[in-house]
Amino acid sequence: AQSVAQPEDQVNVAEGNPLTVKCTYSVSGNPYLFWYVQYPNRGLQFLLKYITGDNLVKGSYGFEAEFNKSQTSFHLKKPSALVSDSALYFCAVRDISGSARQLTFGSGTQLTVLP
């Protein structure tokens, strides 16, 4: 079985400050990890993914995420937040070695960047 936890329902940060949105995962084998962003009344938009290799993954719009195998975490980060980054963020996992192809999502974290 695979699962994802996003421990914070809501994260508030001031514009220009660094932001972190937390994610931890559980899989039987090795993980594929993803971050998606959802704007109001819109579908999920792909931000970045970790497959293998460098633990720091860079994605769209200046976002990056750090894979930490020992802590089973994949936190999303951005050095300087923008008001336009305010949205709902989802972390997702898929087990590389499993036969299941679907993603398992966390419950989401609402990011609000304050001007």
Place this chain on the structure above:
Amino acid sequence: GAGVSQTPSNKVTEKGKYVELRCDPISGHTALYWYRQSLGQGPEFLIYFQGTGAADDSGLPNDRFFAVRPEGSVSTLKIQRTERGDSAVYLCASSSGGGLGVPDTQYFGPGTRLTVL
């Protein structure tokens, strides 16, 4: 290029009615997924197609739900005898269809918001 499209964007129906939700994947994508997102939750897997066949339907909640993809492109999610608890946003995603151990990225459509009165 064109992304995943879903129609209708909104659907309001009455309890007990039948509904069909349509998904048009990205051209050339062989894998297609349906997810359901309830308010305040992350998307939950329903069914996955590789080509025309349903490779995994383990997420369908009961036999009122089924989906087809007859020509390996457009898919229709069908819900019979709708219940108020079926109200949710139904999301479709497609990918290039990486196999076991081969990474692929799922790209999502805007969703269909289903409301059952």
